[in-house]
Amino acid sequence: MSFEELGIDKRFVKQLEHVGITTPTPIQAKAIPVAITGKDLLAQSKTGSGKTLAFILPALMRLAKTKALSKNDPRVLILTPTRELANQVYQQLKLLISGTNHQAVKILGGDNYNDQVKALQKKPHFVVATPGRLCDHIDDRSVYFKGLELLILDEADRMLDLGFAEQIKVINEAADHRLRQTLFFSATLENAEVDALSRNLLRSPKRVTIDSSATGHDDIAQNFYLADHLDHKHALLDRLLDINPDGQKIIFTATRDDTVRIAELLNTQGIKSVALAGDMTQSKRLDIMQHFSKGLAQVLVTTDVASRGLDLLNVTHVINFDMPKQAEEYVHRIGRTGRAGFKGIAISLVSAKDWKSFKAVESYLSLRVGFKQLDGLVGKFKGFKEKPVKSKTKPNKQSIAKTQKKQHKKPMRKAKVQKPIPQPFDVDGVAPLKRKPKKQEDS
Numbered sequence: 427m428s429f430e431e432l433g434i435d436k437r438f439v440k441q442l443e444h445v446g447i448t449t450p451t452p453i454q455a456k457a458i459p460v461a462i463t464g465k466d467l468l469a470q471s472k473t474g475s476g477k478t479l480a481f482i483l484p485a486l487m488r489l490a491k492t493k494a495l496s497k498n499d500p501r502v503l504i505l506t507p508t509r510e511l512a513n514q515v516y517q518q519l520k521l522l523i524s525g526t527n528h529q530a531v532k533i534l535g536g537d538n539y540n541d542q543v544k545a546l547q548k549k550p551h552f553v554v555a556t557p558g559r560l561c562d563h564i565d566d567r568s569v570y571f572k573g574l575e576l577l578i579l580d581e582a583d584r585m586l587d588l589g590f591a592e593q594i595k596v597i598n599e600a601a602d603h604r605l606r607q608t609l610f611f612s613a614t615l616e617n618a619e620v621d622a623l624s625r626n627l628l629r630s631p632k633r634v635t636i637d638s639s640a641t642g643h644d645d646i647a648q649n650f651y652l653a654d655h656l657d658h659k660h661a662l663l664d665r666l667l668d669i670n671p672d673g674q675k676i677i678f679t680a681t682r683d684d685t686v687r688i689a690e691l692l693n694t695q696g697i698k699s700v701a702l703a704g705d706m707t708q709s710k711r712l713d714i715m716q717h718f719s720k721g722l723a724q725v726l727v728t729t730d731v732a733s734r735g736l737d738l739l740n741v742t743h744v745i746n747f748d749m750p751k752q753a754e755e756y757v758h759r760i761g762r763t764g765r766a767g768f769k770g771i772a773i774s775l776v777s778a779k780d781w782k783s784f785k786a787v788e789s790y791l792s793l794r795v796g797f798k799q800l801d802g803l804v805g806k807f808k809g810f811k812e813k814p815v816k817s818k819t820k821p822n823k824q825s826i827a828k829t830q831k832k833q834h835k836k837p838m839r840k841a842k843v844q845k846p847i848p849q850p851f852d853v854d855g856v857a858p859l860k861r862k863p864k865k866q867e868d869s
C-alpha cells in the first residue's frame with residue numbers, strides 16, 4: 427500500500443519521500459482513507475506510529491480538493507494539549523504546505539498576543555493551537571470559526587485530563603455547523619471521558635484502532651527496579667546511566683523541584699543535563715528543548731509536561747525516577763523512545779511510594795513484572811503483599827478463550843524505517859502539570 431493508493435497527491439508523496447517516508451504506517455493506511463471521505467474519526471494507535479501524518483495528509487487533501495466554506499475563516503484547526511506538541515505538529519505541517527499557497531499559524535499561550543492577532547488577520551487556512559489561548563482570541567473576536575471544515579484533536583484524552591473541556595466546548599460551539607468534520611487521535615482513547623466528549627463533538631464517527639491502549643509496545647523493553655528510598659533511587663540511577671552511556675535519555679520525576687535538583691546533580695557528575703518544568707518562562711522552555719533536541723544535552727529531566735507526543739528520535743532510554751500517577755501517562759512517557767520502528771528501553775524505579783502507581787500500570791498493561799537487580803544495589807523493599815481477592819465466580823469459558831486468543835495475536839506490522847528522519851524542532855512552551863488545574867498554564 428502506497429500513499430498514492432490512499433488518495434494522497436503526488437506532490438505531497440514526493441515531499442514525504444524527501445524526508446525518507448515512503449510506506450504508510452498501519453494507522454496511516456487505515457485512518458487516511460476514512461478521513462478523506464469526510465467522516466468523523468476516532469483513531470488510536472501506539473506512540474510513535476505516525477499519527478501526525480495520519481491527520482495532516484487528509485487535511486491537506488481536503489483543502490486541495492474542496493472549495494472553502496468561507497473566504498475569511500480558517501479551514502483546519504489542530505488542537506494539542508501542550509505548546510511543545512503544537513510546535514512539533516506545526517513544523518510537520520509547514521514542511522508539507524511549503525509548496526502550496528496555504529498558510530498556517532500557531533496560536534500558543536506564552537507567545538505575543540498582538541502578533542497572533544495580526545497573524546490571524548492574514549486569514550490563514552490552518553491554525554495549530556493550544557485550547558486556552560485560542561479561546562481568548564475567540565472571545566476577543568480576533569478569529570471566527572464559522573467556516574471551519576476540519577477540527578482535529580491530537581492527544582484528545584490529555585486535553586480532558588488537563589481540564590480543557592470547557593475551552594473545547596467553546597471552540598466546538600464557535601464552529602458548530604453540519605459540514606464540519608472532526609477527528610480525534612491518541613494512543614489512549616479508550617476511556618469514558620473521551621466517549622462523552624466524542625458524543626458531543628463527533629457525528630457517527632468511525633473508530634480506527636490499530637492497538638488497544640493497553641497493548642504493550644514491541645519496540646520498547648520495559649525494566650523495573652525496586653528502590654528503598656530516595657538515596658537508593660539515586661544510586662540506581664547513577665549505575666543505570668553508567669552502564670547505558672550512549673544515547674539521549676529522558677528522566678521523568680513526580681515534582682518540578684526534583685527535575686532541577688536531579689539535572690544539577692547529573693551536571694556535577696559530568697553528564698550534560700537540562701531540566702524542563704512547567705513553571706519556567708516561555709523562552710527558557712524554548713531554549714531547553716532546543717538544546718536537548720540538538721543533542722547538546724544528554725539528559726532531559728522533566729515531569730509529565732513532556733510525556734505526550736514529543737518526537738525526539740535520539741532518545742534511547744526513558745527513566746521513570748518516579749512512577750506516574752496515571753497508567754495512561756506511563757504509556758505516553760515510555761513512548762518518548764522506541765519511535766518510528768526504532769528500539770527503546772524504559773526503566774522504572776519503584777519504591778513503596780510508587781507501589782500503587784506501579785500496580786496500576788501492571789494491571790493496565792496486563793504485565794507480569796519480574797524486577798531486575800543491580801549488583802550491590804539490592805534493597806530491602808520487595809513490594810507489598812497483595813490481599814488475596816476471593817473470586818466469587820470462576821472465569822468462564824469465553825473469557826479464557828479471549829485471553830488465549832490475545833496471547834496468540836500476531837505482532838503488528840512495523841513501519842519500515844531505514845534511518846532516523848530529522849525533525850525540525852523548536853519548542854516554545856509546555857502545558858500545565860496538574861491533571862485538573864484551576865488555571866491552565868497553556869492558555
Ligand code: ADP
Nearest residue numbers: 447449450451473474475476477478479737766
Ligand atoms: P505518533 O503521533 O503516533 O506518536 P508521530 O506522528 O510523532 O507518531 O511519528 C513518529 C515518527 O515516525 C516521526 O519521526 C515521523 O516522522 C515518523 N513517521 C511517520 N510516518 C512514517 C512513515 N510512514 N514511515 C516512516 N516514518 C514515519
Ligand code: MG
Nearest residue numbers: 477478580735
Ligand atoms: Mg502524536
